[in-house]
Amino acid sequence: MKKTEAKHIVNYLKENQESMILFLKELVAAESPSRDANSQVKIFKLLRSAFQELNFFVLQMPGKKTGGFMLTRPLKRLKNNPIQLLLGHCDTVWELDTILKMPIIQDRSTITGPGIFDMKAGLTQMVYSLRAIRDLNLNCPLTPVIIINSDEEIGSRESETVIKNISKIASRAFILEPPLGIEGKLKTARKGIGRFTLTVRGKPAHAGLNPDKGVSAIVELSYHIQHLFSLNDFKKGITVNVGMIEGGTSANVIAAESRAVIDVRVHNSKDAEFISKEILNLKPINEDIELIIEGYFGRPPMEKTDRNQKLWKMAKNLGELIDLELEESTAGGGSDGNTTSLHTATLDGLGTIGDGAHAKHEFIFIDKLIERTALLTILLMANPLNNN
Numbered sequence: 001m002k003k004t005e006a007k008h009i010v011n012y013l014k015e016n017q018e019s020m021i022l023f024l025k026e027l028v029a030a031e032s033p034s035r036d037a038n039s040q041v042k043i044f045k046l047l048r049s050a051f052q053e054l055n056f057f058v059l060q061m062p063g064k065k066t067g068g069f070m071l072t073r074p075l076k077r078l079k080n081n082p083i084q085l086l087l088g089h090c091d092t093v094w095e096l097d098t099i100l101k102m103p104i105i106q107d108r109s110t111i112t113g114p115g116i117f118d119m120k121a122g123l124t125q126m127v128y129s130l131r132a133i134r135d136l137n138l139n140c141p142l143t144p145v146i147i148i149n150s151d152e153e154i155g156s157r158e159s160e161t162v163i164k165n166i167s168k169i170a171s172r173a174f175i176l177e178p179p180l181g182i183e184g185k186l187k188t189a190r191k192g193i194g195r196f197t198l199t200v201r202g203k204p205a206h207a208g209l210n211p212d213k214g215v216s217a218i219v220e221l222s223y224h225i226q227h228l229f230s231l232n233d234f235k236k237g238i239t240v241n242v243g244m245i246e247g248g249t250s251a252n253v254i255a256a257e258s259r260a261v262i263d264v265r266v267h268n269s270k271d272a273e274f275i276s277k278e279i280l281n282l283k284p285i286n287e288d289i290e291l292i293i294e295g296y297f298g299r300p301p302m303e304k305t306d307r308n309q310k311l312w313k314m315a316k317n318l319g320e321l322i323d324l325e326l327e328e329s330t331a332g333g334g335s336d337g338n339t340t341s342l343h344t345a346t347l348d349g350l351g352t353i354g355d356g357a358h359a360k361h362e363f364i365f366i367d368k369l370i371e372r373t374a375l376l377t378i379l380l381m382a383n384p385l386n387n388n
Contacts, residue, residue, distance in 0.1 A: 001378060006321035010374045012132050017370060020128050021111065023050070024369070025104050027090075027120040028113040032067070034091040034153045040067025043090045047148060050127045054134060056146075061162075066091070067150035069159040071166075077143045084142040084380065085166055085344070087336050088122045088176040089152030093358050102360060110354070112363040121364045122176030122351035123148065129377040141383045142171055149336070155298050156336055167340040171384055172311055174376065175337040175348040178357060184368065185329035187349030188312045190302035190341075191237065192272050193334040194264035196279050196295030198224060200247070203288060204256035214254025215288045218247045221258040223285045228262060231278055237267040238275065262295070265332060272297050299334035300342060307345035315347055318378050322371065350376055 013020070023046075030043035044067060048058050051072045062068040067090075073083075092115035094102075104113040126146060133140055145166060149159035156163065167173055179185055200221045205214025231240040240262065247258025262279065266272045280293050302308075312328055319326040329349070337348035352369045356362035 001318070001321060001381060003321050006374070006378055008136065009132055009377050010322055010370065012136055013128065013370045013373050016128065016131070017366075020124055020369060020373070021106070021366070023127065024111070024116070024121060024124040025113070027123055028104055028116045029099065031094065031096050031099055031114065032091050032150065033095055034066060034093070034151055036096060037063060037065070037067045037150075039096055040090065040150045044070060044150075047090065047123065051146070054127070054130050063151065063158040066154075066158055069147060069149040069162060071145070071147055071162065073143060073145045081143045082171045083145045083169065085170040085173040085340065086126050086144055086146045086176065087163065087173060087340065088119055088126060089149050089336070090120070090123060091150045091153050092118070093153050102362070106366075109367070110363045110365055112361070114362060117178050117352070117354040117362045117364050118357040119177055119351050121354070121369055122178070124369065125176060125350070125352065125373040125376050128373050129380060132373075132377050133380065138377075138381055140380055142380075144380060145170065152336055156339070160339060163336055163339050164343065167343040170340075170344045172345040172347070173337070173340040174350050174379060175335055175340070175346065176351045176376075177335045177337065177348055178351040179349040179353055179372075180329040180331055182353065182355065183327060184353040184372070185327045185349065186312065186315060186347060187331045187337065188308055188328040188347070189267070189304045189330040190299075190334055190338050190348065191265040191267055191330070191332050192269070192297050192301030192338065193299040194266075194272065194276065194295060194297040196262040196264065196293065198260045198262065198279070198282065199292040200224075200258045201290040201292070202256055202286075203254070205254040207252045207254055211254060215286055216254050217258040217289070218255040220284065220286055220289045221245065221247060221260055224282055225260060227282075228279070231275060236271060237265070238271055239263075239265045240275065264297075266301060267330070268301050268303055272301060299338040302338045302341040302346065302348065305341065308341060308347070311345040311347045314382060315375070315379060318382060319375055321378060322374050324371065324375060347379075350379075
């Protein structure tokens with residue numbers, strides 16, 4: 001692509017900025033908490049309409065506990081043409097009516113609102129990148145296939161299978177999660193995330209009358225908590241956090257049961273395997289104690305594989321066409337990019353620059369909505385055979 005062509009895309013998006021912002025505000029106003037399937041009907045309706053207007057086939061699959069997911073692709077496509085995956089989520093961490101306390105406010109440079117940064121701006125980018133390609137009669141060498149799920153914020157349990165299946169046949173995957181920091185760094189690696197539950201069962205007894213007859217599940221748990229924290233290795237990027245504990249029924253009863261929930265984050269699969277074994281192989285300190293250990297790495301690490309780095313370098317080079325000096329970064333949180341990276345070249349953090357994910361000051365920069373939509377459009381048009 002020539003720089004003049006890239007500038008033409010930017011100009012088109014600037015001309016359509018008002019329409020983009022209106023669509024984005026509609027998405028934000030359609031509040032869609034992860035665990036409220038009924039709330040997600042409206043936003044899926046808005047998205048369905050937008051993709052059908054693009055002459056895309058839309059398949060919507062309901063979930064058992066969530067709103068399910070949407071799969072969409074062009075109605076007209078070349079047979080056996082390779083595909084590229086665009087992936088995003090429409091669910092948010094915010095409860096219904098949050099918008100009353102966090103209203104949509106636009107000033108000269110920013111727009112605020114619940115879910116606008118994470119990641120309804122990214123969904124807007126998808127729609128308007130495809131509009132630009134259509135309206136400017138641009139060539140897309142790989143067929144775009146879009147997945148929008150409604151359970152990403154709670155682990156993508158219901159949509160994980162379709163994400164895996166499509167990423168296995170895709171030549172590359174673009175993840176429209178927010179970039180990192182005000183600099184807008186693209187995410188070329190993410191930590192893997194494990195969640196484990198340790199349940200301890202002891203023997204109850206009256207704390208005053210016969211304490212020697214009891215075996216405290218809380219005392220046993222305290223030993224294991226100390227061991228779990230000893231597994232932290234910040235130099236390697238290994239974090240093990242016991243973030244929730246509970247146990248006992250009364251202060252005058254030797255606790256019969258206690259429980260801990262453990263969050264684990266690692267940079268690579270080797271460390272994930274090591275920490276998993278350490279936790280799953282915990283043994284009781286007291287022989288009268290029973291340990292029940294459950295859990296696994298629901299989000300495998302997104303590592304800096306050769307194919308991921310090749311896609312990143314392509315993006316960095318293409319960004320120069322619109323005067324972007326892109327940087328890469330590693331994120332401590334996970335996304336569906338962790339899953340796609342196992343199967344295809346993946347580039348994450350292609351959403352709009354802003355701040356406040358999961359925070360009350362959530363916002364995006366208006367000019368960056370245009371900038372990052374232009375970048376996505378250029379990436380969708382890139383021929384993988386010309387990647388450097």
